[in-house]
Amino acid sequence: MQKILAEFENSQKELIHVLHCVQAKFGYIPPEAISEISRHLKITESEIYGILTFYAAFSLEPRGKHRVTVCMGTACHVRGGPKVLEEFERRLGIEAGHTTRDKQFTLETVACLGCCAIGPVVVVDDDYHAEATIRKVEPILEKYKKEKKNDQD
Amino acid sequence: MTKIKSFEELKETINQQIKLRNENDKTVLTVSAGTCGRARGSLKVIESLNKIIKEKKLEGKIQVKNTGCHGFCEAEPNIIIHPQNIFYQHVQPEDAESIITETALNNKIIDKLLYSDPVTGQTMPKESDISFYAKQERIVMGDNALIDPTDINDYFAIRGYNSLGTVLKSMNPEDVIETIIASGIRGRGGAGFPTGLKWKFARNAKGDIKYIICNADEGDPGAYMDRSLMEGNPHRVLEGMIIGAYAIGATEGYIYVRMEYPLALKNITIALEQARKLGLLGDAILGSEFNFDIHVFKGAGSFVSGEETSLMASIEGRRAQPRQRPPFPAQSGLWGKPTNINNVETWGNIPIIIEKGSDWFAGIGTESSKGTKIFSLVGKINNTGLVEVPMGITLREIIYDIGGGIPGDKEFKAVQTGGPSGGCIPEEKLDLPVDYESLSEAGSIMGSGGMIVMDEDTCMVDVARYFLQFTKEESCGKCVPCRIGTRQMVEILNRITRGEGKENDIKKLEELAKTIKSGSLCGLGQTSPNPVLTTLRYFRKEYEDHIYNKSCKALVCKDLICYYIEPDKCVGCLLCKKSCPVDAIIGKRKEVHVIDHKLCIKCGACFDVCPPKVRAVSKYTGEKKEKILKKTSAGSVDTGRVDK
């Protein structure tokens, strides 16, 4: 944490950058981090809470190992994006915005990933899956579940 | 890399790169590798092309160039082979070998990789022959296909930074501003304010420090031209910003890039480093007295941060909430200093205007709207992609001549422009010329360039609900009419799509729209009712059908439809049964299958999997739906024919 903070000036203008770094490092913004940020940037903790909850990029809870992001943009919507999301919700047993109990998957939505031509788009971690349909949902999930098994081997 | 210290040195660098490019006698394979190309596997294609070139020791003869988007998403991954200018689409890694041995080495065309026209079925070897490109005028986008965005030398080879050189050597800031005013260019980010005028205000504002900002937040879902420009030609955007900074007298600049665009962030960052190393940014640019540098700011996932005042709040490390204007950013912007903010595409036009002159630029387009505009043509359209067209072209030309019309034998219903602030334009308005004024007369806006085509399978009430849901979520909450009003509108629209619409719901929607429009501070609130107002204006009957007949003609609204297996068509293949997530389908092999409507969650899986030749699964709404439900619930597992 100190290492992250050392790179930034003691000024509010650094806040979003700092939060990005912390989020990337821990997968969420831990409460301890907030008090350290508060001291370093000289902003109150409550202000930081107010700001970080405003932005979708930051979460106060740890996210799952894999992040499944389903596009809910207009182009994906007219091509059946909502149905794909519902199928993910059914398969994972969680609603969008939540993490599975085994902490394997976090399901999220996004308003357009900028590749509308190949929608509905689903991004898992950094992989883009084009033209998603209900039928592709299970194979996509299986792929990442398998990776988990391979990791343990 | 050593710094370029004068205009003359810059000229020399540019000429040298042009010469290198012209003298290059290698066959160049440019592979479109923007985010969308990569999603379809273009990096793997590049990998196998390079592997084969290496194996066959062809490095001296063939070169692969990793470029940004060519714009023709439908054809991704695609390759253009220079100098022959052959265009291949849907290229797979397996095709690499034949592309190299047959086409690159022996000029033989591979038919199966050629593009074939969706209307005529004719195949076309050259990019320029393809109807998708024929009516475009790609002055901003076109160079994407020529350059490796991570190599500044490629940009020099297309005369990049020449405009900056010209400006620093022979124009004073006022000249630059006059040129931009004379070109007539208006902002491409949505509102369409004249760019030159905005610069003039910022120039004339008093202040020790001035800022410029590039708005790359591109929040409009369905629009991605800014991403494509940043990924594919980042130096053009930077060059525009440096020229703007000089004109206004700014010393510092920001590019605010939305976080959902990792490749754009990466390429912009690389471009900045290169420009800095060469002395195109930093102190004493090109040996002049002009100092200027640019920071990249990564957004944090908020739509309203695209609004200029909230974007500045976000850079300052605060919540992205808009504030009252005036004062406009030109007087009091970032940290209270005079600030000029423009959109990515606006900045990308600047070097071209300087290079080709304001008269040339003003010669393109209509009386009030000059130059070109990039649109993302998406949704139910054959040729999906980014299209750059001269202002004044008609919507019909874009959709049918460039876009190749609607896929399948479906009918066109509407085209949505302007994102959540825009509206749906029906068939009878397709001959409208595309410019700022005509689109607003039709109830929509130009917006940032999203153009979503909808066919008969799209429900307009659902679309309106979709947009209102979006603005409701993205409202920053500052203004009560925006926060509460959009929520109430969503509730009503939800009710209507669920088949629980009431007598005076339409009237209520119209009243709420009025209140929200007049009582909101920023554009998000003020324009949020547009999707509802335009659909009410052009597709009122669909609302009435939902409310009074419980019928969704497009067969979209779940609560108003039912799925039904046609007994006379079903061949009993078991596919639907296997794919139904809730086991609501009953049937044995080779027997007619039946849906248990009490269990069915209307996910549509059966509809999707039933083989295209059979097409036994249908959707029904309104009275027919009621009949089916009655009949099937009476005999529960009745396989008999239903009298529709």
Ligand SMILES: Cc1cc2nc3c(=O)[nH]c(=O)nc-3n(C[C@H](O)[C@H](O)[C@H](O)COP(=O)(O)O)c2cc1C
């Ligand atoms: C809610 C809202 C969202 C906006 N989002 C964007 C955006 O994503 N990109 C953009 O360039 N302008 C956006 N704008 C417009 C900006 O406020 C501003 O007008 C624009 O960046 C000015 O640049 P231009 O004159 O070059 O168009 C948005 C406006 C509103 C009200």
Ligand code: SF4
């Ligand atoms: S109109 Fe809506 S988004 Fe805009 S400032 Fe008001 S509450 Fe925020």
Ligand code: SF4
């Ligand atoms: S998929 Fe179609 S043909 Fe096959 S059992 Fe289901 S309804 Fe019948």
Ligand code: FES
């Ligand atoms: S709408 Fe899904 S990527 Fe744009």
Ligand code: FES
């Ligand atoms: S080709 Fe670049 S977005 Fe599709």
